[in-house]
Amino acid sequence: MSQTIVIDPVTRIEGHSKITIQLDDRGEVVDAQFHVTQFRGFERITQGRPVHEMPALMARICGICPVSHLIASAKAVDDIMAVEPTPTGADLRRVINLGQIVQSNALSFFHLSSPDLLFGFDGDPAQRNILGVAAANPQLARDGIGLRKWGQQIIEWMGGKRIHPEGIVPGGVAFRLTEEVRDRILAGVPDALAATERAIAWYKSDMLRWEEEATTLGNFRSAFMALVDRQGNVDHYGGWIKVIDADGHALAEPIDPKHFNDYIGEAVEPWSYLKSTFWKPMGYPDGIYRVGPLARLNVAEKTGTPRADEELEKFRWRVGRVASSSFHYHYARLIDTLHAIEKIELLLRGPEITGPHTRSTAGINRNEGIGVSEAPRGTLMHHYKVDDDGLVEWVNLVIATGHNNMAMNRAVLQVARHYVKGDRLEESMLNRVESVIRCYDPCLSCSTHALGQMAIKIDLLAPDGRVLSQLAR
Amino acid sequence: MTVYTLKIDGRDVAGSEGQSIMDVAEENGIDIPGLCHLPGIHDRGACRLCVVKIGGSPRLAAACVTKIAEGMDVVAHDEELEEYRRAATEMMFLERNHVCAVCVANNHCELQDLSADLGLTHFELPRISPTVDVDLSHKLFGLDHNRCILCLRCVRVCDEIEGAHVWDVMQRGLETRIQADMGVDWGDSVTCTSCGKCVQVCPTGALFEKGRPVAAGTRDERPFLPWLRVHQEERGL
Numbered sequence: 001m002s003q004t005i006v007i008d009p010v011t012r013i014e015g016h017s018k019i020t021i022q023l024d025d026r027g028e029v030v031d032a033q034f035h036v037t038q039f040r041g042f043e044r045i046t047q048g049r050p051v052h053e054m055p056a057l058m059a060r061i062c063g064i065c066p067v068s069h070l071i072a073s074a075k076a077v078d079d080i081m082a083v084e085p086t087p088t089g090a091d092l093r094r095v096i097n098l099g100q101i102v103q104s105n106a107l108s109f110f111h112l113s114s115p116d117l118l119f120g121f122d123g124d125p126a127q128r129n130i131l132g133v134a135a136a137n138p139q140l141a142r143d144g145i146g147l148r149k150w151g152q153q154i155i156e157w158m159g160g161k162r163i164h165p166e167g168i169v170p171g172g173v174a175f176r177l178t179e180e181v182r183d184r185i186l187a188g189v190p191d192a193l194a195a196t197e198r199a200i201a202w203y204k205s206d207m208l209r210w211e212e213e214a215t216t217l218g219n220f221r222s223a224f225m226a227l228v229d230r231q232g233n234v235d236h237y238g239g240w241i242k243v244i245d246a247d248g249h250a251l252a253e254p255i256d257p258k259h260f261n262d263y264i265g266e267a268v269e270p271w272s273y274l275k276s277t278f279w280k281p282m283g284y285p286d287g288i289y290r291v292g293p294l295a296r297l298n299v300a301e302k303t304g305t306p307r308a309d310e311e312l313e314k315f316r317w318r319v320g321r322v323a324s325s326s327f328h329y330h331y332a333r334l335i336d337t338l339h340a341i342e343k344i345e346l347l348l349r350g351p352e353i354t355g356p357h358t359r360s361t362a363g364i365n366r367n368e369g370i371g372v373s374e375a376p377r378g379t380l381m382h383h384y385k386v387d388d389d390g391l392v393e394w395v396n397l398v399i400a401t402g403h404n405n406m407a408m409n410r411a412v413l414q415v416a417r418h419y420v421k422g423d424r425l426e427e428s429m430l431n432r433v434e435s436v437i438r439c440y441d442p443c444l445s446c447s448t449h450a451l452g453q454m455a456i457k458i459d460l461l462a463p464d465g466r467v468l469s470q471l472a473r
Numbered sequence: 474m475t476v477y478t479l480k481i482d483g484r485d486v487a488g489s490e491g492q493s494i495m496d497v498a499e500e501n502g503i504d505i506p507g508l509c510h511l512p513g514i515h516d517r518g519a520c521r522l523c524v525v526k527i528g529g530s531p532r533l534a535a536a537c538v539t540k541i542a543e544g545m546d547v548v549a550h551d552e553e554l555e556e557y558r559r560a561a562t563e564m565m566f567l568e569r570n571h572v573c574a575v576c577v578a579n580n581h582c583e584l585q586d587l588s589a590d591l592g593l594t595h596f597e598l599p600r601i602s603p604t605v606d607v608d609l610s611h612k613l614f615g616l617d618h619n620r621c622i623l624c625l626r627c628v629r630v631c632d633e634i635e636g637a638h639v640w641d642v643m644q645r646g647l648e649t650r651i652q653a654d655m656g657v658d659w660g661d662s663v664t665c666t667s668c669g670k671c672v673q674v675c676p677t678g679a680l681f682e683k684g685r686p687v688a689a690g691t692r693d694e695r696p697f698l699p700w701l702r703v704h705q706e707e708r709g710l
Contacts, residue, residue: 056687
């Protein structure tokens with residue numbers, strides 16, 4: 001018996017997705033799949049273009065995370081030119097990347113997820129949005145909007161514009177940082193730190209309310225992957241890829257990002273345009289791992305900045321050395337943001353940050369290049385091959401959301417098993433499924449761009465494939 | 474030298490024998506658009522953006538290659554001419570693949586500026602979307618045929634100013650392309666002196682300095698080819 005429930009207002013999931021839940025003869029959930037139903041094709045449309053254009057082309061993948069793609073792409077072209085960016089250029093890239101982390105993390109936590117935390121998962125859908133938050137907890141909404149604004153301003157002031165900035169180029173950055181802009185960014189640091197710490201305090205005070213969600217929203221054992229620096233601390237820009245198992249043991253020596261292909265495999269399923277990456281030594285689908293803010297905190301020894309390290313200690317005291325529940329992505333995202341703000345200040349106070357040497361130049365010195373960095377949602381990998389003149393011949397992008405694909409599927413299955421009873425879908429189930437996906441803050445727009453209403457659709461299938469119930473927004 | 478008096482858009486203006494309508498309009502602060510026109514090199518009337526109406530003649534004339542005459546009555550701006558110019562500009566876009574957002578010439582592009590001036594906000598004709606080459610074989614410069622509007626400024630500046638005549642035109646119609654020497658890759662050209670004048674005069678991002686980031690512009694910040702003016706004066710143009 002098919003049933004469609006239309007829910008208004010619009011949800012808070014990026015892009016178009018569909019979920020299928022499979023029931024067995026007894027009406028028990030046996031499988032669940034998270035489908036990303038659209039195709040972008042950037043790997044194909046960039047073939048034949050000059051490789052120096054790649055950062056700007058790649059930025060167009062996403063309007064929320066253009067900087068992440070710019071950074072990974074510029075690093076891949078650095079590799080093709082066989083040059084290191086100048087120290088000032090590298091630090092300026094770090095700052096703008098962290099500005100992106102702050103604004104995107106703020107968007108995810110305050111604008112998209114805080115309504116669930118404030119009003120509850122069964123709360124009135126009409127209220128569960130940032131405007132509802134502004135009415136019920138004005139300080140929280142103000143903090144979120146302020147943080148996002150500051151992050152966006154860093155991108156605008158340093159890169160030329162907020163969305164698809166042009167400042168990040170192969171070899172470094174195009175514009176020298178003026179002392180005036182540096183001081184303007186620094187002036188916003190105290191407010192940004194205070195806003196983040198207020199949010200952390202609020203989250204912690206409310207945390208126990210979500211005990212059931214913390215145990216049922218994507219709570220499972222898996223490996224984690226993130227970039228770390230020489231000391232094993234969080235590094236959003238460079239360093240080495242580190243992968244740990246669910247108990248915190250390293251699965252390999254820190255990996256040079258240029259050799260990621262030896263360790264990371266990609267699987268394609270016929271039901272989704274989103275690739276599933278896996279840890280090669282464990283094979284597919286056993287090699288499941290997670291990336292993003294939670295992975296960064298699980299993998300790293302410390303964040304490397306004092307206030308964030310203090311919060312990290314409390315975080316580990318509450319959730320364990322390796323947090324296994326995806327629900328803790330929210331908490332981790334706030335600490336990640338705190339670290340990013342501290343790190344921005346640290347970098348901007350460096351003596352060379354306003355120096356004139358912002359860019360290395362070179363021709364095409366290799367036919368292949370790899371660039372890896374941490375995007376807000378996790379480790380991002382760009383891999384290009386070019387001809388001797390520098391025309392792009394082949395591109396492969398491994399997007400953070402792809403790393404989390406198997407984990408999202410498993411999380412959806414877990415939620416479905418816990419909340420779906422019989423052959424009917426309830427609104428609260430839909431919101432919990434959305435919430436678990438929201439934990440990962442997936443950038444479906446990295447694989448989809450859609451006009452109109454953002455949509456999530458859930459099909460509940462009988463053993464014979466019959467649609468028992470359908471829920472759509 | 475004979476001086477002629479004439480009207481452009483109802484204004485009484487004067488010019489010397491041998492001057493084009495475009496020259497006289499420029500001298501009098503009347504803006505007639507043109508993408509192939511560049512002071513200092515010969516005009517060729519290719520882009521058809523400077524078309525004007527003369528007297529009661531039903532035939533449109535390109536202002537850059539039409540000499541002035543005594544008593545001429547020139548209409549350089551009216552609704553019909555704007556429509557023709559919009560159509561000509563639209564067809565330039567549709568013949569190749571112009572993607573401003575990721576173009577080195579973004580915000581420094583004469584084609585882009587002209588479209589904005591003419592209010593060309595969307596395309597009504599179907600796109601052709603041809604597959605065309607990008608030539609990055611030269612060690613300093615690149616050529617992206619996707620962005621070429623065949624103004625042939627590069628051909629003329631290379632021939633008339635640099636004296637190398639690297640560039641010329643091959644094939645016909647939609648297949649028309651500029652070519653280096655006799656159709657070799659630019660990097661294999663034996664006549665190119667790598668002076669960069671062609672890059673300096675390109676109105677779009679078709680010719681560019683390699684490694685320049687998007688929207689950085691194709692040209693140097695130095696004064697725009699002052700030697701073109703000098704050369705023009707020396708030749709008594």
